[in-house]
Amino acid sequence: MEYHDSEKAKEVATRVEAFMEGEVLPREREALRTGDRISFDELEDYWEMAKDRDLFAPQMPEEYGGQGLGFRDMLPSFEQVGRSLFGALSIRANAPDEGNMHTLEIGANERIKEEYLRPLVQGEMWSAFSMTEPMNGGGADPKMLQTTAEKDGDEWVINGHKWWTSQAKIADFLLVMARTDPDAHPYEGASIILVPVDTDGVEIVRNYDHLGGHGIMETEFGHAEITYDDVRVPVENTIGEENGGFRLAQLRLGGGRLTHCMRYSGMAERALTIAKTYMSEREGFGSPIADKQALRHRIADAETNLHAARTVSRHAARELDRSDARIEVAMAKTFTANVTNEIMDLAVQCCGGNGIAKDLPLAHFYEEVRAFRIFDGPDEVHRRSIAREVFEDTAPEELENVLRFGER
Incomplete structure (x- = not known):
């Protein structure tokens, strides 16, 4: 079918398809046949190949090491990587990192962009988006958000309980959604706050056993349960406007x-x-x-x-x-x-x-x-x-x- 994608979109998607067919799918078939899982070192080799072919992080600006494709132009390439169980990972277009990259690009200050966004794009860091909460907390109805962040001088003090936080166990930092104005409607009183995973008070309780998962990777990316107990981070770690989460x-x-x-x-x-x-x-x-x-x-x-x-x-x-x-x-x-x-x-x-x-x-x-x-x-x-x-x-x-x- 002809979808009238731009010439740039079609050209990049064609090269992504060739990468999938020539490099990624053969390794996937081998992993499925032998049970020999793909290591992080091997994944980095795929990233180097993707960089050499100008396919790495197609969704991100060139200044951060991506290919600078606009949103509509990158979609056909995402369709190609979806054909493989690790296709998105192989060119650094995987969730939740891909969405977190955009969040930092849109809302982060320059310090955070240099300290977190650039290494995230390059694969030197991993990230997680921590919003969903257990029973009676925020989920399908995000207005039920229970996690709070209160100001104490120039710091946020975060308390809450999250679950289904994707790839938290391998993440270097978390983007946490918390109530920062308890008197406002949740849509007008919540913020996204960057929390390094090794901050005192952050406890990754467990990964859930669940349907699906990256069955051919050496490490289970998974979805985690997390508690935040008086977690302190600088107010300047707020992503975007305060209360604009x-x-x-x-x-x-x-x-x-x-x-x-x-x-x-x-x-x-x-x-x-x-x-x-x-x-x-x-x-x-x-x-x-x-x-x-x-x-x-x-x-x-x-x-x-x-x-x-x-x-x-x-x-x-x-x-x-x-x-x-x-x-x-x-x-x-x-x-x-x-x-x-x-x-x-x-x-x-x-x-x-x-x-x-x-x-x-x-x-x-x-x-x-x-x-x-x-x-x-x-x-x-x-x-x-x-x-x-x-x-x-x-x-x-x-x-x-x-x-x-x-x-x-």
Whole structure:
């Protein structure tokens, strides 16, 4: 399909695809076959290769060592890296670091940019975004945020309990969302504060066992539970404006949701390719499975839905350049999450026993994609936002006609 991406976007995505096919996917296949996990030293080798090919950190400005692509231009490359279990990591475009880089780029002061952003982009540091809280705290409803940060002179004193903080165990610093004005509405009284992970009072309690995960990396990136007990950091570690944390987080999450859409679209495309290849080679009841009408029609529907998901994500990206595109992003995220889940289920089904075996990546994909309907806002929250918007757009004259019809 032709999506009318810019020439620059297509040129970089073509080179990213070649990198995936020539370097990344062969190593992934070997890791799946042998159980020989990919080390951090090996990952750094991929970063050097990506730098040599002008593919490293495509989403970041050149002054920090990235490729300087605009948001819309980088999305096709994100689709390519999504085809591999460690594709995004291989070019330093992985979550949550990718989103945290943008957060620091937008909101950090110059000291923090030099001390944290530059090494983060270069892979010399790892980061985590610490916002979600346990039961009765902030989650799908972020207004329930319980973690607090109180000023004591020129320091913040942070107390709270977080969980599902991605890659906290390997992080060098945390971006913590906390209530900084308890008398204000949470949307107007919370801030994002940078906390070095070795600060007194920070305790990473555990990583959760969970569905999915980077099953071919030597280290479990994981999602952690963290407590903050009288954690003291300078007030100048505030990212963006004080009490402006939710506005900054929305900028982070809007783009982040679309990069996830593209990564999972790439994963879905590869899953369909594997399924179609298997169906063409595997015979049953006298002919290739690919000749069976029921599965052929389901594959046709999957290809149609994946095309629609790619299109709606690109439309949302275009709108994001002009506005916050909150509803367009919500539509893209919800639709793509459900489409990619359905495609993974179909691909596993088409490949039978080979689909659930982990020699192929499909079983890993199947586990990975399920969380997409939950993180960055569950389906139900996005549908709530979409429904509120569409009902507010109800035309008064149509409402009048409905009422008249009811009086008959």
